[in-house]
Amino acid sequence: MHVSEDRRTFIDNGRPRPDWLRDDWLRLADRMLAATHRHASPGHARIDLPGAEGGYGHDVDGLEGFARTFLLAGFRIAGARGTGVDELIDRYATGLATGTDPSSPERWTRLTEHSQAKVEAASIALILDLTRPWLWDHLDPRVRERIVDYLSPVVGDDTYPRINWVWFRLVVQTFLRSVGGPWSAAEIEADLAAHDSFRRAGGWLADGPSRAFDHYSGWALQLYPFLWARMSGAAELAAGRLERYTDDLDRYLLDALALVGGDGSPLLQGRSLIYRFAAAAPFWAGVLAEVPSTPVGQLRHAADRVVRHFVERGAPDAAGLLSVGWHGPWPRLAQSYSGPGSPYWASKGLLGIALPAEHPVWTAPAEPLPIERGDVLRAVPAPGWLISGTRADGIVRVINHGTDHGFEGRARADSPLYARLGYSTATAPVLDEPGWTAPVDQSVVLVDGAGNTTHRTGMRTLFVRAEGSVGLAGSAGPVHWVRADDSGPDHGEGRAGTVRPAGRITVVSLVRGPFEVRLARVDEAVPDVARLRIGGWPGPLSRLTAILPSASESGFATHDDAGPLENPVRVPWIDHQVQVGAWTATLVTLSAEPPANPHCHVELDEDVRVTWPDGVTTRHHLTVPSQP
Template sequence: MSSGGVQEHQTRYGRTGMDRAQLAAFADGLLTAALGHASPSGSLITLPGKPGGYGTAVDGLEGYARTLLTAGFRLAGEGGTDPLNLAERYAAGLAAGTDPAHPERWVRPEEHGQAKVEAASIALILDLTRPWIWDRLDAGVQERTIEYLSSVVGDRDYPHNNWVWFRIVVETFLRSVGGPWSAKDIERDLAVHDGFVRPGGWFSDGDERAYDHYAGWALHLYPILWARMQGAAEAHAPLGAGTRHARDVAHLDRFLQDAVLLVGSDGAPLFQGRSLTYRFAAAAPFWAGVLAQVPSASPGLLRQAATRVVGHFVDHGVPDPDGLLNLGWHHEWRPLVQRYSGTGSPYWASKGLLGLALPAQHPVWTAAAEPLPVDAGDVRAVAGAPGWAISGTQADGIVRVVNHGTDHAFEGDLTGDSPLYARLGYSTATSPLLDAPAWTDPGDQSVVLRDAQGRATHRSGFRTLDLAAVESAAVLGSVAEAHWLDADLAAPDHGSGRPGTARVAGSVTTVSVVRGAWEVRFVRVAGLVTGDDATAARALEITGWAVSGTDADHAGPGDVRAGGLGSRVVPLLGGLTAGAREHTHATPFGPRTVVPFAAAEPVPAGEWAAVAVGLWGPSADPTPPGAELDDGVAVVTWPDGTLTRAKLPDPGH
């Protein structure tokens, strides 16, 4: 290992990838900086900044457990060679943290749920580094560690999502060291996990339509790591270990075929979903694919995807000048985080460094690099489970998804739209509006009805239409009961939309025809709920991509520019008028954001309206497509002359 230090950020790792030495130096720098904030015993690593929503005690435990992931990967990959003295330092922290009489003892799993998460990281690394940490602990520390972890056995208070893996991992480790464990717990948790399986290799993070990076950095990662733990096969032998692992690998293999499409040519992951402050944890499923030896992706491609995701953040100034991962994206930006996020939380990014657990001679480090899909050509695909049309353009390296299946809700719910899940589009180059008003007033990548006070409707609970097609273009659609919401702003923020009292405004059908940098969005409003002037829908508004930067500005009606990006909404059908709206400090990508839109007042009910919605970067073609209707068929003419015909839903749909 190197002695580390703050990385130089004048790099292009996001476009070239990183070799093992570069990634190792980056990891050692993160560890060196973080360990500078360890408590005297080493049990708590409390990073600077305002405490998180769960308090300083949890922050310090997270700092220990999540940096331990990186330390463990480094120890395993080097066969125990340890110039940073990581094994001894973390062992000392373990001894103090598990000692109930120590002033720096850890908050326990039965005292705070977040400790159940951190317990899994500790157990995972104690298994991975068994010869260098666990086997060298004295018997008393081993006994206290077993006692600390064993409180999870039989605990029924685990959220119905990726958290089931935290208990599976802990109990598997406990079994391997002679501690208490429960076959029924593991069987029950595996059954819950199996309930999250969706077609095409995807997982939902819970029963709702919750599709995000947790599919990869949790629900795909843990089964692969678990299978490598000592005694894992025996722990679930009655459940069919070999068959389960083969199924896990096949499911991961299929997921990765979509996941590699979602990385921009600059290494940027898709900016969508909660916990984005974990940053390059988005690289984790690619390393999982290497460990699992998936058949459909080569080690050279998976290494490129993983290290370019890490490299993207290095290129953009991560870590900060003090060598730390702060709460934000490229830079600190606290509005990005959820209630559960604390100063140690960003170090779950350690999962994106998993490849360092593989030695230098492993094929993943010696294989020839392969280009990402968006490097090799334009990308067009449909991911069925999340309801995404994926469109990447080689000219600018941007990957976009148009979303008709994800809202972190159930079909029929009338909740608020989460900007992280329910918008119509996400990309590797933009952020949705994430300031406080964005949670109650959808103002980008939306189709809304506005009342006399200007209040916008929400779409969560929409029904996805069976329109998926990929020929000359991808075609997706949905029907929403557009509703105004009196939101409960006191509800805990875990990334999903706000609950509240809903009032239906009408039905909005949206069909997206997607190709290259453009989406042609067809919209029809029906069943408007009548009321007085104050409670009825007065206008239809269709918004496009939010672009941010110090130079974000209007370039014309419905046409905006920022930092080399262009975003435009072009009215095509339905008497719409284009405009743009400005926001300040609304995304982590810059202090100024402009969103293009098209609107019509009164609402053109019962008729199809259409706009072209575009997002492009330097070197891409900003020429918009055209559209017309032909007896219920949408006919789109693309800038290169290609025609796409798409049957629009009948009024009764």
């Protein structure tokens, strides 16, 4: 891919590919809104979308359908400045009146009845503020009173989880404050302080106190501060904070841009992936914040590539609807809180339509993504990631030595969405039942005589850095077998269960382009351990080659209906005999084109010398703790 002289048209596989114009974005929004309107209840308070009932029940599903499409409708109304969207305004005004009417059979689930209503209330409050001159100001005073009554239980409610949910309480209380409703200065300060506690190196934000790094950092924690700061009456509350929020977003976006694949795919990692092109939201947040380090043309182009990745692959579908899935329907990608309306958080990826036609983002020259310029290598200390992208095939890979949705030293089962050693824009982690209970893909595990594989959640990050063209990262710690208990809710983290210690493993990755030299050392092993297994990337683009010592056995694990990209999913693995204190080395490759030479050479003494498949030799000194 390259950029033509007009700086707006990208050439993809020999074909001109201009960025969408604003009218193209509006057509997508209008198509989605028209499709969902066909599933509205008579009083427009609920949008009951097709699909299996969500884990929270039909009433919550209907509220979610209203609130999340209200986000998109609000962006559309605000961008039009209320002109030419009268029908849209009327529909949602009717829905607001009906949903807050306690006597209506379509009444909304209240905040005191189900916690999910707290999430949806934030979308309602945010859009009521954003569209205030065209919607709120024209509502019947009795309806406005009912809305305030509906939202008011947020005040004094200390049950909001201390994760991205703090922004739901912040947004609602800020709106209530602006319309003379109840609010608490102390609770607003507490929620802002909670957000500050999520801050990590490089502008990253963890979704709570655990090592939970995923798309929520961008589509929630980096987005809401800027939507909130623009709310009526928020300027005083945001004073002294907005500069810090902008700096965090500015630095975070340098990594987020590098995580977009050449085909526009976001990284397939973390929970709530059914929100799809919500992954474009932080780029629009960067436009709102006027971040200094990234041109608006690049931010718009990134959002364009992410949204169109899905649109061109069937999401929305022929009926204009978003299913529970990735490109197409794949229900297993949902969490227990997901319902048929949940995917419409994807509306956040269309935030740009709230910007008027005269905004410079719509005429700024397109600037290429990092992977459209060349190969990418970035070390990201906060999540413990090495980002390696190759322009030739457009694949972005993340080698993970720091994220597990857990805490250092606290053992539980691995989540395939967080704890694998690698994620990419071209592969999905194995998500069938064995994917949760018996890790193989992108893993280094100990295997007992019965074939049980270990989990690594609780490991310690050793280092994450780049040296020239090579990225280096390492992690170490106890590994354990887990008899998992799957009776709890699925919020994306690994399952709790009965833990049985298996030993200790140190893993070091040296990454260059599509190649990873994975060094693994068993530091301790209990007698039950039979072998050491190295698992590669899932899917047809994966290759795994033993370097030292020679493997005792190798093969493929085949999983049916285990991912949204292909079926079945095949994962290569290599087994080694366990030699405590000895290193193994494996070449792990993910590439759309098979390398001309699929081998490399590694020498290990005080330093590591690697002769890569292209013949280049690099040398690195690793500070790795000796075995206990």
